[in-house]
Amino acid sequence: MMQEYIFLLGKNRPLSVSEITMYYRHRNWNLDLTMISENAALVKSDNIPDANVLGGTIKIIKISEMFEKFDPYMIDVSKDVGRGGEKAVFGMSVYGKSKSWLMKNKNEIQILQKNIKDILKKEGLKSRFINFKGEVSPVHLSRKDIIDIVLFFRGDLLYVGSTCSFNNPLEFKKRDENKPVTVSTIGIPIRLAKIMLNLAGVKENTRIMDPFCGTGIILQEAVLMDASIIGSDIDSKMVLSTKRNLNWVIEEYGLKRYNFTDSLFVSDASEISGLIKEKVDAIVTEPYFGPALKKISSPKTAKHMLNKNIQLYDSIIKEFARVIKRDGYVCIVVPSYRTKTKNVHMNFRKIFTRHGFEEAKVREGLEQPFREEKKTLTREMFLLRKL
Ligand SMILES: C[S@@+](CC[C@H](N)C(=O)[O-])C[C@H]1O[C@@H](n2cnc3c(N)ncnc32)[C@H](O)[C@@H]1O
Known part of the structure; x- marks a missing residue:
């Protein structure tokens, strides 16, 4: 048995x-x-x-x-x-x-x-x-x-x-508290970063990209999985923070040294394809949507915010389609807005279908998007597969 x-x-x-x-x-x-x-x-x-x-x-x-x-x-x-x-x-x-x-x-x-x-x-x-x-x-x-x-x-x-x-929660705590740069307003919890990486199939030698890397929490966990990483952010300060944090993780955990010169760079995610020479296996990312995740008062404001994001998501998913291998997975956070009267979502399905992705079928009864509710914000996550 x-x-x-x-x-x-x-x-x-x-x-x-x-x-x-x-x-x-x-x-x-x-x-x-x-x-x-x-x-x-x-x-x-x-x-x-x-x-x-x-x-x-x-x-x-x-x-x-x-x-x-x-x-x-x-x-x-x-x-x-x-x-x-x-x-x-x-x-x-x-x-x-x-x-x-x-x-x-x-x-x-x-x-x-x-x-x-x-x-x-x-x-x-x-x-x-x-x-x-x-x-x-x-x-x-x-x-x-x-x-x-x-x-x-x-x-x-x-x-x-x-x-x-x-x-071991103490290890997560150590990484959260001791790494050189933390920006609490944009950081994703380590636990969630790990879940996203596992959903997307990141493991040893996977080429994984996070084009909104922020302080590099997703990339740091990917490095700990022995993946090969590519990270970028529109803000050069953020790229530098990621570099410092990754070097800290490598030192702290005695991992093999990386040279990040070619794998961490400044870029607008909606123009990333020009900078990626070799296709990636997976993309795991939490894009920026401004104050979007906060509770906002009226459905009208929410709709306005959504329209701005639709453009961003459309352009990045189009870029992702160019740089990811066939059958590669994208795990991505998508904004949703909680207003006084109702939840407002963007029609993300329409966007990813248009660019040649499908929703991964994980398990009967587990419908996407996956949701992570907190007091003031909701993270919605999709796991997509490139057709
Ligand atoms: C929510 S944060 C990501 C946080 C990251 N997951 C972490 O754990 O630190 C979003 C990041 O996207 C960057 N950003 C905003 N607009 C961008 C764009 N068009 N292209 C690339 N990066 C962008 C911001 O500078 C910010 O660092």
């Missing part, structure tokens, strides 16, 4: 599922994915990525056993979760049960933990459990060497396993 895993997903479930789906498809890995709760997917596959390469997965749990019901005496998880050396530190995470269930079953959890310790003791191995708080967070896992035993309830059915990979 194929190994089963549970992927605990980030807040944006459709985006996380799309990312996993495309990550597997771009590698021709087999994937059988079933949603088993609001925020968890059961994955059967021969291949499993490191959760750190995904932007939308928090933990990956390797399932070792399934039970019809929870019984602390029945579960001999110790044999499955590895022994963790001479003096193992265990943690326990329970998903799919309410806080009140956890309160009511505190004793049972303790019994289960004691059973595990006793079994290990008989084998001459020392172990201890950290205080049970319902869940061992990825931050906790990043800081200490803990074996995280997971009980995942799906109704009465219980999956038992252990975390085999998790998304």
Whole structure:
């Protein structure tokens, strides 16, 4: 039987599922994915990525056993979760049960933990459990060497396993806070940049372009994936910021040195094709749309903003069609405007169809655009394939 895993997903479930789906498809890995709760997917596959390469997965749990019901005496998880050396530190995470269930079953959890310790003791191995708080967070896992035993309830059915990979939030924080140039008003979250890159199939040696590179967050994540990057921005200060940030990432992560002279330059994205000598495999970008993403008061103002953007999007998609290979993917953020009365969108489908792109079919039931809602802004994303 194929190994089963549970992927605990980030807040944006459709985006996380799309990312996993495309990550597997771009590698021709087999994937059988079933949603088993609001925020968890059961994955059967021969291949499993490191959760750190995904932007939308928090933990990956390797399932070792399934039970019809929870019984602390029945579960001999110790044999499955590895022994963790001479003096193992265990943690326990329970998903799919309410806080009140956890309160009511505190004793049972303790019994289960004691059973595990006793079994290990008989084998001459020392172990201890950290205080049970319902869940061992990825931050906790990043800081200490803990074996995280997971009980995942799906109704009465219980999956038992252990975390085999998790998304280390401290690394994201380090990149966000320590890189030389940050412009908070234009920066895209690292998590989202990663998701976009994975949707577009960026991996080792992919030639990927971001023609609105800003401070270079998308490119920085692409460099960490060993992709070959091309970045540009209309503003020379931004190109310089990207250069500084990329050099920092390379230094910090001990990556092979790049010479950016030919791959980072100043250009208006709507004239980029003249500067691209060799076609690219993927384009991942968050263009500039001025104050567009802020909440604006009237649908009339929104329409006015949209009309300006239609021209920009039409000219850049036309340029993208010239510089991308056939079957190459574009992952792009598109403006949408929230007004007091309604949401106003541009007819982006009309634009990309005109220039020879189609919407990538990711998965039944996951319709585009993907949306990322925040208090004051909505990001809409499209994944396109060049015909
Ligand atoms: C939303 S920011 C991109 C932010 C970037 N994703 C990051 O994480 O830093 C948009 C960038 O587009 C640039 N820009 C605006 N109009 C442009 C154009 N016509 N061509 C190229 N770049 C442009 C701006 O200078 C700005 O740096």
